Amino acid sequence: MKISLNWICDFIELNTDISTKELVETITLSVCEIEGYQETGTHLKNIVVAEVLDIKPHPKAEKLIIVEVNIGKSKQSVVCGAKNFKIGDKVPYVAPGITLPGNIKIEKAEVRGMESCGMLCAEDELYFSDDHSGLMLLPQDAINGCALDLVFPDQVDVIMEVDNKSITHRPDLWGHYGFARELGAIYRLPVKPLVMKSEFLKGEGKGIIDVDVNCKDLVPRFCGLSVSNVSVTDSPSFIQHRLTRVGLRPINNLVDLTNYVMLEYGQPMHAFDAEEIPGNKLTVQIAEEGTRLMTLYNKEVTLGQNDMTICDANGASVVAGVIGGLNSGVNEKTTSIFLEAANWDPVAIRKTSTRIGLRTDASQRFEKALDPEISMLAIYKAVKILRRVMPDIKISGQPVDIRGKEIKPIRIKTSFSFISKRLGKNIEEDEIRSILTHLGFTLKEEGNDIYLDVPTHRRTKDVSIPEDIVEEIGRIHGFNNITPIAPLFPIKTPAFNLEHQFRAMGRTVLIKTGFHEAYNYPLTNQSSEDRFSIVPKGIMKLLNPVADHQVQMRTSLLPHFVDTIKNNQKITLDFRVFELGRIYYKDSESQIKEPHKLITGLSKTKSSLGDAFFQLKSYTYNLMIRLQIPHIEWLPLEDKRTEFQHKHISAAIYSDSQFLGTIFSFSPEYMDRLNIKGDVCIAELDFDKMFLLEKREFTYKEPPKYPSTRFEISLLVPQRTFYETIAELIKGVDPLVSKVGFLDVYFPEEHPDKKSLSISIEFRSREKTLDTETVNELQDIVVQKLAEADYNLR
Amino acid sequence: MIKQNLNTMGQSFQSEIEKATNIDEIDNIKVKYLGKKGKLADLMKQLKSLDKEEKIEIGKQANLFKTQFQDQIKEKSKQLKRVKFDQQMENEWVDITLDPIKTQMGSLHPITMVQNKLEYIFESMGFQVLDGPHIESEYYNFEALNIPTHHPARDMQDTFYFEDGNLLRTQTSTIQIRGMESLEPPLRIIGTGKVFRCERTDASHDSCFHQLEGMMVDKNISVAHLIHFMKTMLSEIFESDVKVRLRPGYFPFVEPGFELDMACLLCQGKGCSVCSRVGWIELLGCGMTHPNVLKAGGVDPSKYSGFAFGMGMDRLAMMRYGITDIRPLHGGNLNFMRRFTLK
């Protein structure tokens, strides 16, 4: 919303020492956010009034004329293209050497052989309006040579852009008057009060239009007045210029009038053509389901049982508080009007405006909960302006004033000491009194206690508790005038969040081994999840998604992560990534779960079979050891395997008997289907489960006193024999077997279905050095047991 | 005769050892003179034929030679070894500018880095780090935070709702209520994490972003405390003494509520292109906790007061690392992630 400083100054006389920058900062720091400001009209001091003395045709150009003007001190001759003026008219003149806004430099020039000294301007060139149809015609009484900033002092203004979001809770700031009141409190200056002479609105006879309000609980107030003997023309230039400056387009005197009053008080109004109201009666009522109405914007809306309408004998003609119907307003032929200024229930207006998808200047104000007390004041102001322009207007009958839902008075009990204590600064009692009085509060004091009556313009929404008063005093006093004070707190270490620390540790270990951390969106869609036949159970679906690819919560990190891998393979084949994040689902008891999962991925150029798998296994092992996970085991997936996982290059990861996750390469079919290249392995771990495991603790054991004896064997075994099976067998032979280790594997050509596995075995006793005899015996038993299981020495 | 031989031997040893240029030669000399069948041993054998006095004299002389030879051999071989090793080292040259093993360092996500840092700062100031669910009830996200049913913030265009009436939290402020419910005042808590808004995505807006929420509740907490705390906290975060200003801001869960601006670190408030010539950067929202919120958390507002603050971590990360577009924060593109590896 744009506000004009001159307009504000209609109600308050500000000290001229205050610079614009200072004023804007003051409003920002004490009232609401000013996003920017513009000083207008400064160029007008270089433009003067010129009287047209003579108009001659241009000898060489049919479309041009030569105008001779009197600019007070001298006469000038200017070549001009416009034709909307005559001898004796006054027009704006710019002398050569002057630069107009938009960096237009005026110079002495020859236009098709004729000298032109300076320029005569249209309204748009001087920022009065966007009219470029002809020269701007100045008032006849303007003195030749007088600078335009003196002819139009209101044009020299400061236009401030208010951030609408910063005044959502302030119904009183949706018009200029509210800002005047705020500045009055800040600078402790008087502000012209809003008073009304009610006789002024009393007319003769009976009112032309009757009004009925059927839904009074949604209409705090409905005011209206019938005015006849009006005519539709352009507004006075003063009003047109003001509206233009704050970004509104002038339409005609009656529409401009309602807009002008709205911008001044914040109260939206509507001017009906009183002769175009069938039945001469307006009824405010809830719309019937399916009511259709063609709006001013030529857009049809369908209303329902929660929408209020203003109806005439032919049905709904206005969507109450939002927009008028196409035929409800005034037109060129209008001679009598019904001015309406109502106060509507903010929630109802909000709902209607959301439902029909129309946010208007009116609805935007009504949904802030306006003060019903300004409704009649608005009508009064409108009639005052109207009468100044058209002294012959007639008011018919009495003003309509129907009150519905009552806005209850609010009295707040607080105290001087509470205000100071909450602000952390001692504020003088006099200052508190003065601020509150300027803001419109009425004070009653009893000792230290204060009883405050909240003014009507602050009562509808934001002021109801002592803390609100703290804010009023704080912002007007200036929050930045409060000296910071360190809070006093006992020294105490906080309870550390061990889960956060556990996850942080996991991340640190991973990045040290070359993994990059990725974030993917927790929102996804079913087709993305379907690629991995993820069980569609307990999916959390959004009611109001905004994009097709974000309609539900992910139930696995895998789908997006695969895309991450795929996309990055366009950059390189060699990389490692991970994501540590939540998945979301409803469990069988309808409880929402958000467990943390870790997914790691390793991509590399293809070399030997299982290369990526072994590398990722090693990193995963490293991670789990660092996280103190006990007894890690890697077992075939078997029935835990899903279609996309490779039948053989995959494993389930266990700690003791707890299943923690899987590590796998994709099946050849999925590699092809997902279009993944090179050698890729992925591991998924349940991070929350890992956190809950009882961790391995570091305990020191004395190094063994007696030496071990080591021997190596090579076995020729079927290719698909797990090393771990053989190692377990050897370990079980005798308690003296202290260590079994993998040395090497190779595939001898002469035995195509076998592999040669080299294993090292260590014997050690904790009591003595083993003698050769015992060692030989142990060796024999090992070999024998292996042979019994059909694992023969090579 | 023998005596003369002995002297000759001494001379020839001297000349040979002086001429020796490598360790092998020294070994040969050692064998030749000091070996079992060496010259000195030979000479000793001849001693038998001499009379007693001569035997003693020559024997003494021979022993003297033996020690002298040994010492000289030791010294010479030490000297030659040094030459040899020096030569070897001279020949051993590698290109130390190569990195053939390629140490790979990964990277933390910029949001993780900012979050870690913030959590560290707050923990060291005695704050407890809390967690909360992303899928929340209307109660925790709105009602308990003094956002009544028809407040604009509840509009369908802002909040993602689920079919069961739950929603995706739109703010980490939910942590205030959960914190007060589970802890007794005085309390100091923060919560970090993802929040969601149904907004169309552009360079500075995303449907999923990250916030930090903090709260302090005790007896007699005032605006003066809030300002002091904000200044201290931001000075820690930005590692320099920052200037802040408060202006009125409306958040239903605080009263009074503020927008906090920080003086632009680049121009110190004078105005530059980074701060759009305003000199101030809008950084966070904060305020004194609304009594209704304290009540909802089970804290008696007549005994306690508190303040709360919330800020966007995405913006902080973008400011800190010079990221100009919010969108690459999601998706895990290597070209983006690799920027966060220190090389």
Ligand SMILES: [Zn+2]
């Ligand atoms: Zn700056």
